[in-house]
Amino acid sequence: MGSHLRAMAFLILQTMIYLLMFMQMCVSQQVKNVTNGKTKCNLFQGKWVVDSTFPLYQSSRCPFIDDQFNCGARPDKLYLKYSWKPNSCNLKRFDGKRLLAKWQGKKIMFVGDSLSRNQWQSLACMIYASVPNAKTTVTNRGALSSIIFQEYGVTLFLYRTPYLVDIVQEKIGQVLKLDSIKQGDAWRGMDMLIFNTWHWWTHIGSSQGWDFIQYGSTIAKNMDRWDAFSKGLTTWARWVELNVNTTKTKVAFQGISPTHYSGKEWSSTSSNCLGEKQPLSGSSYPTGQPKEANIVKKVLSGMKKKVYLIDITTLSQLRTDAHPSTYSATKSGNDCSHWCLPGLPDTWNQLLYAAFT
Ligand SMILES: *[C@@H]1O[C@H](CO)[C@@H](O)[C@H](O)[C@H]1NC(C)=O
Ligand SMILES: *[C@@H]1O[C@H](CO)[C@@H](O)[C@H](O)[C@H]1NC(C)=O
Numbered sequence: 338m339g340s341h342l343r344a345m346a347f348l349i350l351q352t353m354i355y356l357l358m359f360m361q362m363c364v365s366q367q368v369k370n371v372t373n374g375k376t377k378c379n380l381f382q383g384k385w386v387v388d389s390t391f392p393l394y395q396s397s398r399c400p401f402i403d404d405q406f407n408c409g410a411r412p413d414k415l416y417l418k419y420s421w422k423p424n425s426c427n428l429k430r431f432d433g434k435r436l437l438a439k440w441q442g443k444k445i446m447f448v449g450d451s452l453s454r455n456q457w458q459s460l461a462c463m464i465y466a467s468v469p470n471a472k473t474t475v476t477n478r479g480a481l482s483s484i485i486f487q488e489y490g491v492t493l494f495l496y497r498t499p500y501l502v503d504i505v506q507e508k509i510g511q512v513l514k515l516d517s518i519k520q521g522d523a524w525r526g527m528d529m530l531i532f533n534t535w536h537w538w539t540h541i542g543s544s545q546g547w548d549f550i551q552y553g554s555t556i557a558k559n560m561d562r563w564d565a566f567s568k569g570l571t572t573w574a575r576w577v578e579l580n581v582n583t584t585k586t587k588v589a590f591q592g593i594s595p596t597h598y599s600g601k602e603w604s605s606t607s608s609n610c611l612g613e614k615q616p617l618s619g620s621s622y623p624t625g626q627p628k629e630a631n632i633v634k635k636v637l638s639g640m641k642k643k644v645y646l647i648d649i650t651t652l653s654q655l656r657t658d659a660h661p662s663t664y665s666a667t668k669s670g671n672d673c674s675h676w677c678l679p680g681l682p683d684t685w686n687q688l689l690y691a692a693f694t
Contacts, residue, residue: 378426380688381648385616385655388420392679393431394466399678401461401475401484403454404666408677411664413614416677421652421684424620429691431683433467437489439694440528446494448501448524449533452594455675456531457484457495459682460689464491481523496523499537499546502569510548512556515568518576529693530581531647532573533591535629536674538566563628570636578642587693589645590637591685593630595622595654597673603657610673613658622654645692649685656681 447453472487597610
């Protein structure tokens with residue numbers, strides 16, 4: 338009897354394992370298909386190699402970089418010299434002139450938190466380096482900022498929204514609305530949308546963005562952060578399904594950008610990113626991809642419309658050396674969350690370029 342039960346339990350367990358493996362396969366199928374020209378190649382599996390043609394621009398020659406991302410004063414320079422090498426192909430070289438010709442008259446919008454801002458400024462610098470005499474206009478109006486390359490009619494928008502779903506000031510305080518995206522009206526009419534959210538979902542204490550979280554008619558002081566993130570992201574996915582014509586508007590989700598505040602994750606002698614001067618070798622991060630990255634993959638894999646996952650998590654986890662740490666031009670604190678420009682976000686944009694051109 339006992340052994341019978343054991344056999345049953347074993348069978349059930351085995352079935353579950355197969356099922357899990359199958360689901361995993363489906364997820365990786367779905368997200369693998371960012372192609373590089375004609376070859377199918379997983380651009381997100383690879384390693385960092387020293388490349389003398391990097392960086393792609395100089396911070397002193399780019400007028401769009403915030404002090405926060407400007408590491409011009411950083412004494413060690415090797416971190417600028419790495420390019421991403423996928424295992425089974427080469428990443429397409431970025432060609433700003435070609436991009437401007439191809440995107441003529443188009444509107445590209447980054448939507449998300451300061452990591453979106455990091456990537457938006459990087460792309461503007463990469464383009465500007467190829468046309469250093471171009472006329473540009475920069476505007477800032479509330480949540481919306483833009484950089485226009487006038488002769489080409491190419492506009493790079495940034496819409497700041499830390500959660501993608503709405504956060505609204507009400508009588509009781511700031512309410513994070515997990516099932517509402519009214520602000521999405523500002524994202525219409527674009528040719529490309531690149532979304533990102535995560536970091537603000539983790540904040541606690543005085544840097545927490547909300548007083549209450551609302552889901553349906555339930556209003557709570559707090560809830561499990563991954564659960565909230567998953568619900569909010571699902572609302573975003575539904576918004577895309579209902580509101581974006583992906584024949585006209587290409588949609589990408591920028592994967593989870595990691596932080597490096599815990600040196601023991603990569604067995605470092607320093608307690609965080611401060612003092613790190615080169616990337617980790619190899620192709621995987623000791624602790625693997627975080628739970629939030631799996632939530633992103635799960636939500637995207639359930640979508641009917643085509644959304645490219647720019648799966649930056651692992652390749653960015655390897656760049657313990659690429660944060661401003663104490664060297665940003667703001668000279669405040671130790672930032673192991675954002676990234677120096679030039680630097681890692683330039684690779685995110687190379688990957689975006691590979692997906693969208
Ligand atoms: C990815 O590529 C495979 C093989 O070419 C194809 O069968 C699959 O439908 C593609 N998936 C997506 C989401 O485009
Ligand atoms: C989506 O956009 C394409 C290209 O502009 C257009 O032909 C098509 O009619 C649109 N579909 C819907 C449902 O609006």
